[in-house]
Amino acid sequence: MRTRLIAWVLAGxxxxxxxxxxxxxxxxSTPAISATVAGGAIALRLxxxxxxxxxxxxxxxxxxxxxxxxxPILPEGTDDLMLSKVTLTPxxxxxxxxxxxxxxxxxxxxxxxxxxxxP
Amino acid sequence: xxLLVDLFGYLSIIIHGLTIVAQSMTLGGVLFxxxxxxxxxxxxxxxxxxxxxxxxxxxxxGLIVCEAATIALQASVxxxxxxLSLPEALGASSAVAGMVKMAAGAVIALCLFTLGxxxxxxxLLAAGVVELIAATMTTHAAARLEDRPILxxxxxxxxxxxxxxxxxxxxxxxxxxxxxxxxxxxxxxARFSRMSMVGVGCIVVSATIMSVLYIGSPEAVYGTAYxxxxxxxxxxxxxxxxxxxxxxxxxxxxxxxxxxxVKRMKRFAEVEIGIGFSLFFxxxxxxxxxxxxxxxxxxxxxQEVVERNTPVWPRLVSPQHDALAIPALQAxxxxxxxxxxxxxxPAFVPGDGVLPERNAADIAWSEFNHHWAGVFVVLIGLxxxxxxxxxxxxxxxxxxxxxxxxxxLLRSDPEVWPMGEEGVFESLRDIEVLQHRFFxxxxxxxxxxxxxxxxxxxxxxxxxxxxxxxxxxxxAALLTHSHQIANVKDALLIELTHTPLxxxxxxxxxxxxxxxxxxxxxxxxxxxxxxxxxxxIGAVLLLYREA
Numbered sequence: 001m002r003t004r005l006i007a008w009v010l011a012g013x014x015x016x017x018x019x020x021x022x023x024x025x026x027x028x029s030t031p032a033i034s035a036t037v038a039g040g041a042i043a044l045r046l047x048x049x050x051x052x053x054x055x056x057x058x059x060x061x062x063x064x065x066x067x068x069x070x071x072p073i074l075p076e077g078t079d080d081l082m083l084s085k086v087t088l089t090p091x092x093x094x095x096x097x098x099x100x101x102x103x104x105x106x107x108x109x110x111x112x113x114x115x116x117x118x119p
Numbered sequence: 120x121x122l123l124v125d126l127f128g129y130l131s132i133i134i135h136g137l138t139i140v141a142q143s144m145t146l147g148g149v150l151f152x153x154x155x156x157x158x159x160x161x162x163x164x165x166x167x168x169x170x171x172x173x174x175x176x177x178x179x180x181g182l183i184v185c186e187a188a189t190i191a192l193q194a195s196v197x198x199x200x201x202x203l204s205l206p207e208a209l210g211a212s213s214a215v216a217g218m219v220k221m222a223a224g225a226v227i228a229l230c231l232f233t234l235g236x237x238x239x240x241x242x243l244l245a246a247g248v249v250e251l252i253a254a255t256m257t258t259h260a261a262a263r264l265e266d267r268p269i270l271x272x273x274x275x276x277x278x279x280x281x282x283x284x285x286x287x288x289x290x291x292x293x294x295x296x297x298x299x300x301x302x303x304x305x306x307x308x309a310r311f312s313r314m315s316m317v318g319v320g321c322i323v324v325s326a327t328i329m330s331v332l333y334i335g336s337p338e339a340v341y342g343t344a345y346x347x348x349x350x351x352x353x354x355x356x357x358x359x360x361x362x363x364x365x366x367x368x369x370x371x372x373x374x375x376x377x378x379x380x381v382k383r384m385k386r387f388a389e390v391e392i393g394i395g396f397s398l399f400f401x402x403x404x405x406x407x408x409x410x411x412x413x414x415x416x417x418x419x420x421x422q423e424v425v426e427r428n429t430p431v432w433p434r435l436v437s438p439q440h441d442a443l444a445i446p447a448l449q450a451x452x453x454x455x456x457x458x459x460x461x462x463x464x465p466a467f468v469p470g471d472g473v474l475p476e477r478n479a480a481d482i483a484w485s486e487f488n489h490h491w492a493g494v495f496v497v498l499i500g501l502x503x504x505x506x507x508x509x510x511x512x513x514x515x516x517x518x519x520x521x522x523x524x525x526x527x528l529l530r531s532d533p534e535v536w537p538m539g540e541e542g543v544f545e546s547l548r549d550i551e552v553l554q555h556r557f558f559x560x561x562x563x564x565x566x567x568x569x570x571x572x573x574x575x576x577x578x579x580x581x582x583x584x585x586x587x588x589x590x591x592x593x594x595a596a597l598l599t600h601s602h603q604i605a606n607v608k609d610a611l612l613i614e615l616t617h618t619p620l621x622x623x624x625x626x627x628x629x630x631x632x633x634x635x636x637x638x639x640x641x642x643x644x645x646x647x648x649x650x651x652x653x654x655x656i657g658a659v660l661l662l663y664r665e666a
Contacts, residue, residue, distance in 0.1 A: 051264060100211060
C-alpha cells in the first residue's frame, strides 16, 4: 500500500509545467498604451480586472535611456486601481507595472507612451 | 528580475497543482474515514480506517510542505522585486490564508499521527472546514470585483466536491485492496458511490455557476485560454463520470452476487486517480489565466478556428536555419558590430522576459517539426497496431521513440546548440526550452522501458507500467504547456491543437494501463484503444498549422 502511495505521489510530482501567463490583467490605463500625452505633471491611472494589493505592488518608470525610477503609488481609489503622479519632459517612456492580486498571483506588464510638448 | 517573476508563474502552477492534490487527499481522506471507514468498521475491519488515517495524515503533511513552498516563493519574489521586508511580504492576504491552511493541515496531521483512528472527529472536521475556507480565499473568487459572495461559495463547493470524490479515491483503492470478501467490497463500494454522487453534485452545481460568471458566452469557450482549459477539464470530468458509472455497476453486480469480481472496480479506480490528478493540474493552470469574461479583446473567432484547422498537405521540407528571425537578427547585429569593432549584442537573451520576434521561416520551421513528429507518432501507432494483430517484428516499435527524441532535441529550439549559438545550460533559463527538453527526456524514458518490455521480454510488472504512466504524465504536462508568442490570438490557436493532443495522450496512457492491469475482453479492448490514440495524435500533428 505504502509503495503504491509513493508511486502516486511521484506521479503527481512529475505532472505539470507552465510559463507565467496573466491573471490580473490591465483593463485600461491613462496614458493608454502607445498614446501621446502633453508634457508636465501627468496623472497615471491603471485599472485591473481584479482586486489588487497596492502596498505589495510596484510602478516603475523606464526612460528612453533605460534609466529607471520607482513611482509612488497613491493610497486613493478603489481596490482595482493604481494611481500615481509624475512630471515628465518630452520623450518616450514605459511604465512597468507589477501587481499582487488579492488571490496571491503576481503579474506584470508594460505601458509604452510618448510625451509631447507641454500645452 | 523579470526571470524571477516568470519563474514564479511557472513554479507556482506546479506547486499549486500539488497543493490541490494534497488538499483533496487530506480532506477526502478525513471524510472517507468519518463517513465510511469508521462507521463500517464492523463489516470491513479496523485496518481500512487505519490505512485511511495514514493516507490523510501524510497528505496533510504534503499540504503543509506545498503551502510553505507557495508562501516562500511569493515572499521571495515580493522582497526581491518590491523591496518589502519579509514580515511585510508575509502580511499579504493570500500568505495569511496560506498560513491558516498550514495550521489546519498541522492539526489534522498531528491528530491522525498521534491518535490515529481515535482522533476526535469534530476536531478533524472543523480543521477541514477552516482549511477549505482559507483555500477559497486564494482562488480567483477572492479577487473578483463583482459577484464575489456567490463565486466564493461556488469555489468552496467546487473544492469540497473534488475532495469528496477524487480526493477520496486513493483511500477507496486502498480499502478495496485491504478488504477480501464480497460483502465488504459491496459495503465499501456502495457507500463510496453515494459519497461520490454528493461530490459530483457539488462539482456540477459550482461548475455551472462559475461557467456562467467566469466564461459568460459559448464564444468564450473556444475564443479564450480560460474557456479552452475549462472545456478540457469538462472532458476529463466526463471520462471520470464514465469510470465512476462502471464502478457503480460493479457494486450493483456485487449486490446480486457477492462473489462477483471486483478487479474492474479496483482498476477503474486507479485510472480515476490518474485522470483526477491530471484534472487538478488543469485546474491549477486555470488560475494563471484571466477569466474569459475579462478578456474582451484578442479573442479567437470561430472563422479563425476553422481557417486554421482546414487540412493542408504537411510541410516535409525545412526552411533554411539562417532565414529564421533570431539568426537573421544576429547576423545583422554581428555585421554592425564588425563595422564599429565592438562586441555584438545577442539577438535574444533567454529568460529576460523579451519575446523573440517570429517571421514566416520561424512558422515554417515549427510546422515542419510538428509534421515530422506526426510521421514518427503515426508510425509508432501503426506498428503497435500491427504488433497487436500478431506481427512479431513490429514489437520493436518503441525504437521509433529514440528517433523522435533526437529529432526533437535537434529541431525544437533552433537558437540553441547544436543549431544555434546559445549554450544548452544557458538556454534552460527559457521556460519553453526547458519544457521541450523535458518532453524529449520523457520520450527517451518511455522508449527505453517499453522497448525492453516488448523486445527484451522484460516481465517486471512495474517496468511495464512506466510507459502508460509516462504517456499519461506527458499528456497532463502538455495540457499545461504554452508557447511564448507575443500574439495572444496565435498562442491560443496553437493551444487549441495542443489541448486535444494532451487529452488523447492521457486517454492512451490510461488505456494501456488498463490493458496491463485487467484481463479478458476488457484488456483486449484497451489493447486496441491506445495504438489508435497514437495514430490520432500523429494525425493531429500532421494537420497542425501555425498560420
